[in-house]
Amino acid sequence: MGLMMAALSCALFGAPARGVVLIVADDLGARDLGCDGSKYHKTPNLDALAKSGARFSQASSACPVCSPSRAGIMTGRHPVRFGLTDWLPGRPDQPAQQLARPKLPDGLPLDAVTLGETFSKAGFATGHIGKWHLGGQGKGPAEQGFAFHRAANAAGSPASYFAPYRSANGAVIPGLEEAPQGEYLTDRLSREAADFIRANSQKPFLLVLAHYAPHTPMKAPEATVAKYARGRPGQQGNPVYAAMIEHLDNGVGLIMRTLKETGRDADTIVAFTSDNGGLCTREGPETPATSNAPLREGKGYLYEGGIRVPLIIRAPGHDPRVIDAPASGLDLLPTLAELSGVKPEGPIDGVSLAPALKGEAVAPRPLYWHYPHYANQGGKPGGAMRDGRWKLVEFYETGRRELFDLQADPSESRNLALDQAARVTDMAKALDDWRRQAGAVMPGPNPAYRPNPPGKDGVIRVGASTARVEGAQLRFEPQPHKNTLGFWVRPADFATFEITVEKGGPHTLRVVQGCGKGSGGAKVAFDVAGATLEYTVEDTGGFQNWATREVGVVNLKPGRATITVKPLTKPGVAVMDLQEMTLTPAKGTN
Numbered sequence: 100m101g102l103m104m105a106a107l108s109c110a111l112f113g114a115p116a117r118g119v120v121l122i123v124a125d126d127l128g129a130r131d132l133g134c135d136g137s138k139y140h141k142t143p144n145l146d147a148l149a150k151s152g153a154r155f156s157q158a159s160s161a162c163p164v165c166s167p168s169r170a171g172i173m174t175g176r177h178p179v180r181f182g183l184t185d186w187l188p189g190r191p192d193q194p195a196q197q198l199a200r201p202k203l204p205d206g207l208p209l210d211a212v213t214l215g216e217t218f219s220k221a222g223f224a225t226g227h228i229g230k231w232h233l234g235g236q237g238k239g240p241a242e243q244g245f246a247f248h249r250a251a252n253a254a255g256s257p258a259s260y261f262a263p264y265r266s267a268n269g270a271v272i273p274g275l276e277e278a279p280q281g282e283y284l285t286d287r288l289s290r291e292a293a294d295f296i297r298a299n300s301q302k303p304f305l306l307v308l309a310h311y312a313p314h315t316p317m318k319a320p321e322a323t324v325a326k327y328a329r330g331r332p333g334q335q336g337n338p339v340y341a342a343m344i345e346h347l348d349n350g351v352g353l354i355m356r357t358l359k360e361t362g363r364d365a366d367t368i369v370a371f372t373s374d375n376g377g378l379c380t381r382e383g384p385e386t387p388a389t390s391n392a393p394l395r396e397g398k399g400y401l402y403e404g405g406i407r408v409p410l411i412i413r414a415p416g417h418d419p420r421v422i423d424a425p426a427s428g429l430d431l432l433p434t435l436a437e438l439s440g441v442k443p444e445g446p447i448d449g450v451s452l453a454p455a456l457k458g459e460a461v462a463p464r465p466l467y468w469h470y471p472h473y474a475n476q477g478g479k480p481g482g483a484m485r486d487g488r489w490k491l492v493e494f495y496e497t498g499r500r501e502l503f504d505l506q507a508d509p510s511e512s513r514n515l516a517l518d519q520a521a522r523v524t525d526m527a528k529a530l531d532d533w534r535r536q537a538g539a540v541m542p543g544p545n546p547a548y549r550p551n552p553p554g555k556d557g558v559i560r561v562g563a564s565t566a567r568v569e570g571a572q573l574r575f576e577p578q579p580h581k582n583t584l585g586f587w588v589r590p591a592d593f594a595t596f597e598i599t600v601e602k603g604g605p606h607t608l609r610v611v612q613g614c615g616k617g618s619g620g621a622k623v624a625f626d627v628a629g630a631t632l633e634y635t636v637e638d639t640g641g642f643q644n645w646a647t648r649e650v651g652v653v654n655l656k657p658g659r660a661t662i663t664v665k666p667l668t669k670p671g672v673a674v675m676d677l678q679e680m681t682l683t684p685a686k687g688t689n
Contacts, residue, residue, distance in 0.1 A: 113439030116415055119218070120296070120354060123172065123429065125165065125230060125256075125314040128377020128391045129158075129407035139327070139335040140344045144352035147410065150370060152413025153351060153456050158426040159485075160375045162655060163405035163470055163478060165255060166232050168374045168428055169309070171503035173233065175432030179537045181208055185472040186255055187232060194549040195565070196473050197496050198480055198542035198568070206234020206253070212445050214432050215244025218305040222439040223444045226295045227251055227601070229288050229309035236522070247306070249274035249291055251268035257311050260318040260343075270615070283320055285312045285343065288356040289350025293357040303439075315378070332580035333390060340388040342553040357443030368438055372428060373408040376400075380476045381579045395511040396577060399474030401492050402511050403482040406468060413568040414438050417456040418677060424461035425485060426452055440663045448519070463487055468516065471495060471542040477564055477577045480542050484530040491526040495542055497567055504544055510658060514571045514588075547578035547658055550597035550659070550670040559598050559682040561604070561662065581643060583613070587674035593665040598682070600628075600655045603622040605685040608632060612677040613642045618671025627653040627682075628660035633667070642676040652685060 129135060134149035135156075157539040161171030163437030166186045168177035178184065182204050189203045207213075212326045215225045235253030252273055254266030265271055275595075276683040278287065291309045299306075320337075326345075332335015351371065358364040376388040379397030391397050391404030398405055410426055412434065429449030436443045437453040455461045456536035468483040480495040488506035493499070504525050516523050553559045563584040564575050566656035570592025576585045584594060608627060617639025624631055633653040637647045666674045 101185075101292050104145045104267070113412065114416075116366055116368045117437050118296075118358075118363050119223075119305045119435050119439060120292070120358070120367060121172075121214070121305075122351065122354070122367045122369070122370070123169070123230075123307065124373040124409075125310045126378050126388065127313060127344070127347075127373035127409060128373060128379075128389045128397065128404070129373075129394060129409055130391055131377055131389055134411075135409055136337060139330060140341050142344060142348045143407075144348045144355065145371060148151050148351060148371060148413055152369070152411055153417065153422055153452075154671055155412075155424075155426045157411040157423055158372065158408050159406045159466060160373070160408050160428045162325050162468065163375050163400055164474060165314075165374045169230075169233055170207050170211070172289045172372070172374070172428045172431050172451075173207065173215075175429055175443065175449040176211070177429060177448045177537055179469045179539045180448075180532075181211060182468030182538075182540060183207065183233075183627075184469060184540070187234070187253065190475060191549065192475070192545055193629070194545075194547050194552070196545050197548050197550070198471075198473075199545040200472050200480075201540040207236065207239035209242055211243075212443070213243040214307065214435070215240065217244070217432065217436060217443050218441060219246065219446075220307055221439070222303060223439075223441075224299040224302050226293075226299070226302040226304070226306045228291050228295065228306070230311050231309070234620045236551050237483055247295060250288060251309075252566060256314050256316070257525055259316065260312070262287075265326060271274045281344060282605045285346040285350060289353050289509055292350070292351050294650030296357045296363065297361055298362055306609065308350075310347055310350070313388060315383045315386065315388070317343070317388065318384070319343045333578060334392070335386055335390050337385065339385045348649070352642070368415070368435060369413045370431065370435065371409065371411045372431070376403075376407055378476065379404060380577050382475055387579060390578075391449075392577045393510045396478075397476065397479035400577075401468055401470060401478065401481050403505070403509065405478065406483075412452070412456060414453075414456055418458070420456075420458065422452075422455050422461070424455060425462070425466060425487075427466055439607065449502065465533075466531065467537075469531060469534060469537070469539045469680040470539065477575075482524050482530055482539075483536065484533070485652065486526060486529070489522065491523065491530060492531060493527060499568070500689050502526070517571050517662070529592070549599050552599040553601050557602065557684045561596050561598060561680040563678050567596070567656075568592065568594050581676070583676040585673070585676040586641065586674065587663055587666070587676070590666040590669040590674065593663060594677075595664075596662040596680070598662060600657050600660055603656045603686065604654065605652050606655050606682040607652050607685055609647055609681045609683070610634070610650055611645050611647050611680075612636060613631070613639050613644050613646070613676040613678070615642045615672065616640055618673055618675075620668075620670045621674045622667040623674065624663075624665045624667055625650055626663040626665070628655055628662075630654065638674040642673065645678055653682075655682070
């Protein structure tokens, strides 16, 4: 009776909440929910949650990949401060990479103050269910303030979503040893969460439910998958991914019903977010998972598709609203703490969004990102800064900087760096100052760097992803239906490529190019190791209608060489799309 009266008082008078449920999805894109614009995925429970709470339309993660962003959610501090800048244990350096990654820690340091520790010290029962990925033995949720924990270990993904449950590294997922054959992991974790709420319904509690879904491997019950028709490339239309999201959404419905059944819905905060943007590139079977359009790129990239995430906070006593101010995963700890009457210990990089839930303005503040790694999805080492409507992206390989007006151009399609050089300089200095203040570690030269070497057949294959672009608009587009150097709308823009030559002699240069109707005829110069070949672009009927064409023969010397591709004329809307170049030893070459 006492808890019921307290719940009623909380709902009516805005007293501190006595329950917190934080649900974190894995690799769920900012456009994947119905309330965020998806017309393909079915998310009725999350849509209802958004209608009853605050939906943040411009929320971001602290990093475009999982472990760092989860560290930010857990601590309210930027993961750079812990040296945790990539997923654990991270992607090893490879010869194709110009830079070597900074050394990563083996997990979140134990002196980091987490949500679990913050709420445990305030007298809350604390539980963590699902993905941890912030350290293994001795650095798990039990050591970070969560008295109850289940299905959490060092792994970042399961080997399968169906029982028996094992992590990708082969270890049994702890706490899930007993499971009926074929049980679905997402459903199981949601039921575990409901059980935790029932077990702690008579006391203050904090529950973090960290789903593995919808991270790869793409797996879902066949009956659910069959409900969705496959869509066209470049759009949301992956039936397996949609089914994974549906089961995740069903779990949200179960949690909301459980809160109501236990009488805790009136005094419990329910927050929902994701650790990074959706996977829009190919990374295993049944991928890409989604499209983040109109946002650019996805997981592993510092563009908005990689860092923008859904964020919903339903707090008792607060009216529903849509909040357009920029928000961050770093803000969750201070926000949940303030709404619960809990005082965080130590410094916090995030800010409380509790005033925004009451309709007050969020004070302007810059947001920063530091990702000194090569992502599995193709993203390259870089940093970024957002200051209001303006966003700067900086690439560590070359120092290239891009500037976008997110208010006028949320798709980050028009790079304004050449038009607003002073703003770029000011923001770059602010980003550099922040890196120094936060103790960010930069990547260094990779001594094993060996760009675009020949294959066993002696052919040098130069993919568009290895381009270094110069100018404003030219860019690599990583989606599988493109995988091209495109957006070549300015004839002043050009690209350079590095290659490794093992055997000298004459090589035939061929290109894989596409060109839309009416745009053919552009003259392009290929400067290969100092020799220039001119080529006339062919109209192929579409920029992604690929044709392989011979450009000419060049003589190469052993060592490292450079290819520069520069337009000479541009009669149509764009020069071409360039997917690949090959240099094949001429017949008779040793």
